[in-house]
Structures are given as C-alpha cells and as structure tokens.
Amino acid sequence: MQIIVVSRHLKSARTITIMPRHVLGALAVFFVLVFLSSAFFSFISLHFRLPIVENILLSVQQQETRQTRDYITNNLNLMATRLGELQGRLLQLDTLGDRVSDLAGIKPKAADVAEKPGQGGPFLPAPLSATELQQEIERLATAVDRQADDLAFMEFKLLEKRVEERLMPTTLPVKNAVFGSGFGYRNDPFAGLRSRHDGLDFAAPTGTPVVAAADGVVLTASYHQEFGNMIDVDHGDGLVSRYAHLSAMDVVESQIVRRGDKIGAVGTTGRSTGPHLHFEVRMLGVPQNPATFLKRGEDFARLQRR
Template identity: 45%
Template sequence: MLGLSTALMLSAALLYHWVFLKGAREGWPVVSTLVRFVVRDEMEQQDRFMRENLDAMARKVGEMQAKLVQLEALGERVSGLAGLNPAEIRATPGRGGALVSGRPLSMEELKATLADLDELTDHRADVLTVAESRLFDQKVRKSMIPTQHPVSVGHLGSSFGWRIDPFTGRSALHTGLDFQADTGAPIVAASGGVVVTQEVHPAYGNMIEIDHGNGLITRYAHTSRVWVKKGDLVKRGQKIAEVGTTGRSTGPHLHFEVLVDGIPQDPQKFLNAGAGLAEASAQRAARR
C-alpha cells in the first residue's frame, strides 16, 4: 500500500512538472502568469539584495573618504613638523605596466577588499598620529634649547673659560659670555621658558634667570632695565631687559650664562648649534 502511494505521488509530480514546462513553452495564460510572478519575485529579491549591499558599500566608501581627508590633514601637519613640503607628500606617484585582464570581483570579494583597505587606512592613521606626537615633542624640546643670540648688536667680549679677572688681576673662571653693547640695547630670551629669578645681585646686578626645563637655565646679568618679572612665561626672541652696567661690571655689556643642573656650560656651543639649525632650515626652504 505504501509503495503504491509513493508511486502515485511521483507520477503526479512528474505530470505536474511536464504540464508546467509545456504550458511555459506554449504560453498558456495561467502558467505564463505564474512564471512571470515567480521570476518577478526572484528579481525583486535580487534587486533588494543589491540595493542593500550598494547602500552599505556607499556608506563604507563615505567613511573611507572622510578618513582619507583626515589622513591628508594629518599628513600635512606631520610633514610640516618634519620640515617637508606637503605638496611632495600629496603628489601621486607615476604608475604603468601592461594590461592584464582579470575577472570581475564578486560582492563578497569587494566587501573583503573594502574591509582590508579600511584596516590599512586605520593603521596608517595610527602611525601618522604617533609620528606627529613624537615630532611635536621634539620640536618643543628644540624650542626650549637656548640657541638664539641674546644681543643682536655689539660684539663678543670675554669668552667662557679661564681669564684674568679685571678687578683682582688674578686668573679666574669666567662662567659665561660677555656681549659688549651700548646701554639700553635690547636683550632677548635665548629660548622659551619661565622666569624663575628677577633680582638685584651683588655681583650680577640686575639679573634674570629663565628656566627652560630639564635642568636648563639661562642667566642674564648687569642689565639696566628689566621688562619681565618672576613667574612670567617668555618666548624665544622676546625682549626681557636692556644692556647696562649694574653690579660688578667695568662697562655696559650683557653677561650671559647657560647652566645645566646648576653647572655652568659654554654658551657658545648652544649658540653655534642654533646657527647650524638656522642654516639647515634655510637650505631646506631654498630646495622647496
């Protein structure tokens, strides 16, 4: 009995299939309508699937375009800190080669490609962010090194080192540089920092000390007039005082010292380094 039922079901299925195919080929109205309905429904599903995927990819492309704009801005900041020309960073490199035909990408392959590109963009953004942070830190540190001449007029008198003291006539260590200049000539900060001392000293006269961080301090002595006070934040090249002859001095000049952890250093080494940096910067600018 079970075998007979199965045989009847298979026969009915085959008959239905044959009738359906015959009706589809010969254009029977009922069958044609059913075929169009099935085909239309399938096409609508495919169309809906494509629209949804295209919308998703459009959003992804929009996100990537926004990231690329951010990367370009970040690249310009990094190149500026590194002293590079941003136009060279943005330039599109030349490309070429023989055309090799390939097959179209499937939807899944296109999604995978976009995902890989998105991950690569994020990675490069992270790298550029770290580079920007480090370059900015280096720039700040360089800006705190006293490399600018504190007096732009006059000439160098006594250098750093041992000399004959003008008052005692004996050998003594001269702990700075003496810049000979007229009374009232402007004195500027050799670097940015905070004024930690502004006082009248028995030997240094009207004296200013600026803390540049990391144990680095510059001292400006024998000034006639002071333009800053303790606690002021000063910038490189800012006028802080005027040349004078106060304190233990034989004539108008600036006594300039550089101290590292309280130990006097030769200021000329710092000023020479500043001249070298300025020359290198000018050469880079000329090449652009």
C-alpha cells in the same frame, strides 16, 4: 437576537433565537470553506498546470529574482565605490606620510621602503566576489586606520619638536652686540688670575634692550652681589638661562616670557668693568656653553667679534 418565521404552511409562527455562539460558529464555518476552496483551487491549478496560474507564478518569481539581483548589484556597486574611496584615501595618506616623516625627521621602517620584486604578464581581469570584496574593504580600512595612527604619532613628534625649539635658548639676547669673553677659562679682569667663565659676554651700550632667548618663566629677577641685576628664566626640564649686569629689569618673578620679549637692558651692575650682558645657560645647575644653543639661531653667525 430573535427571528420570527411566519408561513401559511405553518399552523403557528416560529421563533428562532440566535445566540453569539451561533454567529461565531457560522463565521468559523465560512472561513474554513473559503480556505478549503482556495486550497482546492490551488491544487487543481498546479496539478493541471493552468496557463493563467503559471503565468502569475512566473511573473512573481521573475519579480523576486529581479529585486534580488538589483539589491545585490546595488550592494556590489556601493562596496566597489567604498573600495575605491579607501584605495584613494590610503594613497593620499601614504604620500602625506612620506612628506610628514621627512619634516619630522622620522625614517620609515625598513619593511616599508623595501622594493617589491619584479612582476609582469598579460592582464586577465578577475572580478572580486562579494566576499572577496568585503575582505578587501576590511583590509584597506585596517591599513587606513594604521596609517592614520602613524600620522598621529608623527604629528605628536612634530609638536614635541616645535615645543622643544620654542623652549631652546637659540635667540641672541642682545642685537648688534660685540662678542666679548667666551665660555671656559680666562684671566679674571679684576685679579688677573686664571679663572673660569661660565657664560658669554656681549658688549653693548648701556640701555641696549635684552630679550629672552626662548619661552619660559622668570625664576629670579633680583640683585646679586657679583652678577648685579640678574634674571634667570626657566625653560623647563632643568634648562635655565641667565642674564646678568643689567641696568634695568622689566620682568618680575613667575612672569611668563616669550622668545624675543624684552626683559631688561644692558648695564654694568655688580662685578663688572663696563656695560655688557653676561649670558649663561645651565642644565640642572651645570653650566653649558651658550654658543652651542645660540649657533642654532640665525643671528649668532653675524655677531661682531673683537
């Protein structure tokens, strides 16, 4: 950029050429002057304690202090609220844990039930600091997590107990039947000699429904030379129930059955002297007394006996 200067004092016109570096230099000098002026004014103001400047600084400090105080107060209020929530949650979990442990049949640890020593004295408030409040929150959060883990374990035990009960043959396989031969030794009805009887006999008219004593999978549904029409139901872990001398079989091998499902009908097939159901319970192939399981049900006590 060029500037032409014309004056009556000058014999001829002058031309001034302004380069980019000249502009940059002028801007730099301008900013330096502004900075020095501001610094000088600040120094004079602070040194001579001008009222206007002091008021401005005091106002700024008060505003910063107020903002900091509000921030701390809000955080403390939030932390106190969180602490109260954790305390309430822990109390609820403790109460729920006691009820669930009773249902699950799990006794709490001795340390948990031990009585605390006596305490007393006047109430002297001692507010927690921010650090102590944070530590208390962390302690309660840990206690809540631990209690939640204990409840999860008890839930698992309840589920396990429920599954065991579903798979335990406790339902009477024939309703309104008459109790016949028991488990153990007896005189054989055909030979008249002492023999072993590995199950229970339930006498009922031919065609009376026979139901599954528990949940399971049909292991066998076929004809046996001595047991006649026979159904074996696998309940898992080596536990099997057997239903023999049936007049009809309503299930097939590998079929899933539920407790109380009709699986057949009373009959007198095989080595039998009359219509009845021969019921067995075996654990890993070893005969067990079915009465031990059936007594856990509600119908066994009302069973008619000869």
